[in-house]
Every structure is written in C-alpha cells, then in structure tokens.
Amino acid sequence: MTxxxxxxxxxxxxxxxxxxxxxxLLHDRFGLSSVKSGCLSGRCGSCLVLIDGRLANACLVPxxxxxxxxxxxxxxxxxxxxxxxxxxxxxxxxxxxCGFCYAGKALSAELIVSGTxxxxxxxxxxxxxxxxxxxxxxxxxxEGVGYAMEFRRERLYDVEP
Amino acid sequence: MTSSPEARIFSPxxxxxxxxxxARNPDARLxxxxxxxxxxxxxxxxxxxxxxxxxxxxxxxxxxxxxERYLDLGAGMTISELVExxxxxxxxxxxxxxxxxxxxxxxxxxxxxxxxxxxxxxMDLYPVFVCLDAQAELRRExxxxxxPVSKLFAPAPDKPMQxxxxxxxxxxxxxxxxxxxxxxxxxxxxPDETTYTFAFLAKAGRGVISDIRIVFSGHxxxxxxPIESGIIGKSLPLGKEDADAILAQYTSxxxxxxLIPSARRTQFLCMLEWALAQLSD
Numbered sequence: 001m002t003x004x005x006x007x008x009x010x011x012x013x014x015x016x017x018x019x020x021x022x023x024x025l026l027h028d029r030f031g032l033s034s035v036k037s038g039c040l041s042g043r044c045g046s047c048l049v050l051i052d053g054r055l056a057n058a059c060l061v062p063x064x065x066x067x068x069x070x071x072x073x074x075x076x077x078x079x080x081x082x083x084x085x086x087x088x089x090x091x092x093x094x095x096x097x098c099g100f101c102y103a104g105k106a107l108s109a110e111l112i113v114s115g116t117x118x119x120x121x122x123x124x125x126x127x128x129x130x131x132x133x134x135x136x137x138x139x140x141x142x143e144g145v146g147y148a149m150e151f152r153r154e155r156l157y158d159v160e161p
Numbered sequence: 162m163t164s165s166p167e168a169r170i171f172s173p174x175x176x177x178x179x180x181x182x183x184a185r186n187p188d189a190r191l192x193x194x195x196x197x198x199x200x201x202x203x204x205x206x207x208x209x210x211x212x213x214x215x216x217x218x219x220x221x222x223x224x225x226x227x228x229e230r231y232l233d234l235g236a237g238m239t240i241s242e243l244v245e246x247x248x249x250x251x252x253x254x255x256x257x258x259x260x261x262x263x264x265x266x267x268x269x270x271x272x273x274x275x276x277x278x279x280x281x282x283x284m285d286l287y288p289v290f291v292c293l294d295a296q297a298e299l300r301r302e303x304x305x306x307x308x309p310v311s312k313l314f315a316p317a318p319d320k321p322m323q324x325x326x327x328x329x330x331x332x333x334x335x336x337x338x339x340x341x342x343x344x345x346x347x348x349x350x351x352p353d354e355t356t357y358t359f360a361f362l363a364k365a366g367r368g369v370i371s372d373i374r375i376v377f378s379g380h381x382x383x384x385x386x387p388i389e390s391g392i393i394g395k396s397l398p399l400g401k402e403d404a405d406a407i408l409a410q411y412t413s414x415x416x417x418x419x420l421i422p423s424a425r426r427t428q429f430l431c432m433l434e435w436a437l438a439q440l441s442d
Contacts, residue, residue, distance in 0.1 A: 001170070018170045019209040021199070041200045042267045043350050054241070054269040060199045061270065062207060064170045065192075065217060108265075130266035132350075 005066045008076035016063045023047040023058035026073060034074035034103035045131030048104035049073050055111050055130055074103035082110055085155060089148025095140045101133035109145050113152050171214045176221040179214060179327060184302040186212045187325040193217060193237055194272040197279055222329060232333045236274025243273055252333060254341035258289040261345045274328045280314055281380060284358040288378035290331060292362045298330040338362045342436050346428050354380040357425050361436040370395050377429045381420035399440040408434055
C-alpha cells in the first residue's frame, strides 16, 4: 500500500503494509530514532509523535490511518525555537532524563506550554502523563514546564521572566 | 480501496459510502480510533486481517449537537474532543469519565464509539451512558434505529448491535443530577478483568430521592434495578437504617456476581457505602 502523508513538513510517500504500526514505519523506514517501539500498547510513551498537531502514540496508529496526516517527530521539533524554551526550562529545573524518554517528554511539554487552557501543577502532571518513564520525578518536570512557559513568554513578548 | 496480503482497507469519505461498503462486506471490521485493537496486539504486526472499513475520515461521525433536552455526540469523536467541549455542553459526569480514560496521547486517538463498543471493557463512558439512559443510533444501508446503550450487548432477542450496523451517534438526555460520583478502580494503564468503573447518580426532589442509578461495570456489568426502585422515594437525609438495608441488599446481590473479582466487590461496597453517606448528610 502507498502511504502519502506529510512528515516533518515534507510530503513523503512510502510503500508499506497497511497495518504496519506507524512507530515501526517511522523508525525503520525513515530512520527516525526518536520514535521507539517500546511497549507497543500505548503505555510507555517512547513512540510519541504529533499527528495533526495532537500528541499521539505512533504504536497505536496503523499505516493506513496516517494517510493525508501531518506527522511531526522530535527530530523536526528539536530544531525549532520552541524546543529551546523547553530545553532551557528543563535545564533550569534540573531535569535530567535517561535519554530514552526525552523526545516524548519534550513533545508533551510543548503541547502544555503552547496550549490555551488553565495551567496548574495538576494539569501539567496530566499533560506529562503520556510518557511514563520515571527517570525524573514529576515535581521537577512540573517546575521545568513552568520555567519553559516563562522562557516562552520572554522570547515571544520580550517580557522579563 | 487498497490491499495488503493481510488486510483490505476501505476508507470511505462519507457515512453513506461507509454504509454501502459495509452492506457489501457484512463481515468487515470497523476501525475508528483503533486503540483497543492495537493495544491488544502486543507484538508485530497488529491483529488486523480481512476487510477493514476505516471510519476516521467520516465527518458525519464527528459532530456534536445540543438541544434543550439532548446532546448528540458523534461516535467518531475522540475522547479528547469530547473533553474539550467542556462541562457547559457535556454533563460533568461524562467529562469526568472521559478524563479517566488512559492518557492524553491515547485519548487523542480513542473514540467515543470505540469506548462503548468494547465487549470486554465496559468501563469509563459505558456505565455513565447507561446511568444517563443514553441512546445509540445504529445505521445500516437503508435503515436506522435507536437502541439504549444498555442494550448494545443484550442477548439476541433484544436485538443488540449487529455486525452490519455502524454506531453513529450517542444521544444523552440533559437531566440534572444532584449527586454524581465516579471512581475507576484497577489497572488503568491497560484495562483488564480487574478494572471497573463505579458510577453513582442520584436526584433529590421535595425531600426524597427521586431517582438513583448505581452501576459497577468493567469486564462484567453489575446493576440492580429492583434495588434502585426500592431506594426511590426514600426520605432525605437518608437514615442509617435505610442505608444499612441498601448496603445489605447490594452485599447479597454482589456476592452472586461471580465474574467480579472479590477485591473489586469489596471496593464496590465501600464506594457504595460512602456514596450513600452523601445522601445522609
């Protein structure tokens, strides 16, 4: 089956079995190592990507469902100024990840920081819950997301943190 | 339509197309969010074969409409989209149940229809919809019908959901409930036979309990309408004798619900005792 979709801003086309998991397709065929096949059941968050702007477990998406979708992986996101805000916020809070989960945590944090809903510790914890790796305790992550929001405001609106 | 050796995929752009394809392929598997199908396929490749009809591109299944008396939700709406409608549009107990489903990334994929169509995981939205007397619109190519959500898996004479029908909408009556208590127990990450949702809804009017719904649902479904009927009409605040008698009735009834693990039965009774205490205050 031919799967046509937008991957990290580029139109791509790949021949793949219709039911191949998107996580495998991205990792094996496109070499996107940030997308990992961990639990293959939507629990661990090691395969988190953005699909049409929404955080999603790529292991729960068959290839045929990715047609015409816009998929963004950490590789593209890491090159954006938005990621710098997250990076700085995590660093200021002393967040050090194992590396395996950083992509999922960064993407999760981005959606919290760029969202419009009410932000408090509980909503941040909920937003970060898609990635279950406990290499970093939740309090540090919450603090890191908070700092990232300040850095985002400073960058966009030239406001002192 | 496209093919792989394992699966033949149809991706209709509209509901009528989907119904036509399903009529010609009555054994086809309907695929909406697909989270349960892929979650249950721990290895590669996913447990998908034969003819598959993808419902994810059908706009008619993703609309929400609210009138004075009802809220209609498209079965193809994701759980996240349901939550984002907010509790000014959606009954708060439904929002609460939806928020308890898995994690944000899964809720962005999972759909309302998928959540209540699972025979082995009747938790989260299913018990709440049953409590609210929700109706499900089922359509086949030239016919449609409404069925209470509580009868989706009923025995054959009650005409449960059939293989050649698509679940299109869920209609929620917009009644106001004075007390709504939900609690999910068991394994939340991957719901299994120990995961259950406790739903307790009650209405009060003129100093009496005017309506009450008590459901405990997961791998199996537990509800005792005769006991509920006996509670209706009791004065508020609920006296200790009445509360103890209700608890005794449910203790006896739940002991016969052999599919519910004993630990969950104990939790059910504890939560029920607490919920009844709210009627005693």
